[in-house]
Amino acid sequence: MTSVQHPLDLLLTGVTAITGDPATGIMEDAAIGISDGRIAHLAPVSAGLPAAERTLHRPGRLVTPGFVNAHLHAxxxxxxxxxxxxxxxxxxxxxxxxxxxxxxxxxxxxxxxxxxxxxxxxxxxxxxxxxxxxxxxxxxxxxxxxxxxxxxxxxxxxxxxxxxxxxxxxxxxxxxxxxxxxxxxxxxxxxxxxxxxxxxxxxxxxxxxxxxxxxxxxxxxxxxxxxxxxxxxxxxxxxxxxxxxxxxxxxxxxxxxxxxxxxxxxxxxxxxxxxxxxxxxxxxxxxxxxxxxxxxxxxxxxxxxxxxxxxxxxxxxxxxxxxxxxxxxxxxxxxxxxxxxxxxxxxxxxxxxxxxxxxxVGMADRIGTLTVGKCADLVVFDSRRPHLRPQTNPLGTLVHTGQGRDVEMVMVDGEVLVEDGRLPRADLERICIEADEAARALWARA
Ligand SMILES: [Zn+2]
The missing domain is CATH 3.20.20.140 (Metal-dependent hydrolases)
Incomplete structure (x- = not known):
């Protein structure tokens, strides 16, 4: 499952991994390790934990591959x-x-x-x-x-x-x-x-x-x-x-x-x-x-x-x-x-x-599932919320009652782009205000 020589950059533990990989399926009480932007470890916690620079113990969370929104006009x-x-x-x-x-x-x-x-x-x-x-x-x-x-x-x-x-x-x-x-x-x-x-x-x-x-x-x-x-x-x-x-x-x-x-x-x-x-x-x-x-x-x-x-x-x-x-x-x-x-x-x-x-998009060898060796593009959902419990079937619950706003963390290449539901790289309030102003001006001219 793992063959890393040096400590992992990040280790998520205690999560339920919906891997999307037919070979792995859904793994409960999983540990997901990330090294150099890739998934380097994916195994049950009971199999033992590799050394890591940063460990986030996240029980009650679902982890999925990042979603590919294949057609959008932002x-x-x-x-x-x-x-x-x-x-x-x-x-x-x-x-x-x-x-x-x-x-x-x-x-x-x-x-x-x-x-x-x-x-x-x-x-x-x-x-x-x-x-x-x-x-x-x-x-x-x-x-x-x-x-x-x-x-x-x-x-x-x-x-x-x-x-x-x-x-x-x-x-x-x-x-x-x-x-x-x-x-x-x-x-x-x-x-x-x-x-x-x-x-x-x-x-x-x-x-x-x-x-x-x-x-x-x-x-x-x-x-x-x-x-x-x-x-x-x-x-x-x-x-x-x-x-x-x-x-x-x-x-x-x-x-x-x-x-x-x-x-x-x-x-x-x-x-x-x-x-x-x-x-x-x-x-x-x-x-x-x-x-x-x-x-x-x-x-x-x-x-x-x-x-x-x-x-x-x-x-x-x-x-x-x-x-x-x-x-x-x-x-x-x-x-x-x-x-x-x-x-x-x-x-x-x-x-x-x-x-x-x-x-x-021609990237199935690199993204799309939680698989060791693929890019660490992943999403952490806070599934402790009332509408996501009980977790009898994590995937069925996510699809039938989950919402995008249940997302707690998002990573691309192991880089954290969403943390605690916020954007560490951007000022979301400003983004909203500027978009409001642009839309108002456009409708006024239409
Ligand atoms: Zn279109």
Whole structure:
């Protein structure tokens, strides 16, 4: 279990480890040791404790791998409490402020709140895409978590989309692609590998077929992950069918986008042929259960899972609590199936939030489970609280009644980024005030 020569940097003892590793499962009264940013020891306390520089005895806590929030637009905290009731994504909706309306300073302030909230709720990796990616990436990187960022890339003139007009402009596409590649040159692999840059191709209806081919070729040449919205709406499906005769998934296949580097978010309006396409190509489906359910829709996650598609989980424009999101994923899959089955249990949605996301971003060998040798990206929940007791089934209790605000500590590479539910590296009060001010200014101008 352990082969360390020198004292560990940190040892957590007395915890219940929900490892997500099939070989280990759930370990009660566990000791988790960290050395050089890696998990160096994972064993029951009864097996004996290795020497450590710092030991934290934490009985009554659950420890999980860090959550991977595979698709997020942190700046869209600006439409919180409103957009979910308008029936469609904010970018397509008139009368609400857009990311393009924000100044870089406003985007920075809003993104910091969105990402701080995700981190406080246990996300150790977020895929965050929108306009002003350069400014927001710089601001959120300070918080210390893993950020896989990208510019929102499209060649449609988005200013006309809320009015129902899809007009493509090669200049817009070229500019956004150039910004993406610049961001990739400057940031990919930065901060000891905590930062990565993805190609955030917006959607099959907002990128023309020729532009999709260009994006696929650039992403392939650089080995970039591509994070897109796929089959998010009937509007998208009808637009793509009318102009190409294809379903959105078939268009992505035709333009070279469908492969194991693609994270396809939503997958709401996919038929059996589309699902077979996604499975064949090794695409990762990023599920957005809370946004979708709030819009009155369910993604066919049972069919995607049955076809062998890897499923990841995200919060998109909703608030960044992956614990709550696991619960929505479980409930909505069961609504889709019409009952409770062995295929949809707490362990399945926990996998989506951890290892499924790690696979989607290409990091399953380093993160996603509590396993000796992997990065010490982990979350400590205070499970002494009334709603988390009794602990008859720790994982079932976490998924069904846990909340992001039960998080006590978060680490990335063994570095403590959340302690006692606070951010030692940032002034949370200031983050909230600045985001409030930015949102107020944006709504006043909208
Ligand atoms: Zn999105």
């Amino acid at each position: 700046v869209l905290v600006m439409v919180r409490g409103v957009a979910a009731d308008l029936g469609f994504a904010p970018s397509y909706t008139p009368g609400v402020p857009k990311g393009t309306d924000a100044t870089p300073e406003e985007a920075r302030a809003l993104a910091r709140l969105g990402v701080a909230e995700a981190l406080l709720s246990g996300s150790t990796l977020v895929c965050d895409h929108f306009v002003h990616a350069e400014a927001t990436l710089e601001a959120v990187a300070e918080l210390g978590l893993r950020v896989h960022a990208g510019w929102r890339v499209h060649d449609v003139d988005f200013a006309r989309v809320p009015q129902g007009e899809w007009r493509f402009d090669a200049g817009i596409g070229e500019d956004l692609l150039r910004r993406t590649l610049d961001l990739h040159d400057r940031w990919h692999g930065a901060l000891n590998g905590r930062i990565a840059v993805q190609m955030a191709a917006h959607a099959p209806d907002t990128c023309s077929p020729g532009f999709l081919r260009t994006l696929a070729a650039e992403a392939s040449a650089r080995g970039m992950r591509v994070n897109t919205h796929l089959a998010q709406s009937r509007v998208e499906v009808e637009r793509v069918r009318a102009s190409t005769g294809l379903s959105p998934a078939a268009l992505l296949e035709e333009t070279g986008m469908l492969n194991e580097r693609l994270l396809a978010t939503h997958c709401l309006y996919v038929d059996d042929d589309d699902i077979a396409r996604l499975a064949r190509a090794g695409v990762h489906a990023v599920h957005v259960p809370k946004c979708n359910a709030a819009s009155g829709r369910l993604a066919p996650t049972p069919a995607l899972k049955a076809a062998g598609v890897n499923l990841a989980l995200c919060t998109d424009t909703q608030h960044g609590d992956m614990v709550e999101t696991m619960r929505w994923a479980l409930a909505t899959a069961r609504i889709g199936q019409g009952g409770v089955s062995a295929d949809w249990q707490p362990a399945d949605v926990f996998r989506m939030a951890t290892l499924g996301g790690a696979e989607a």
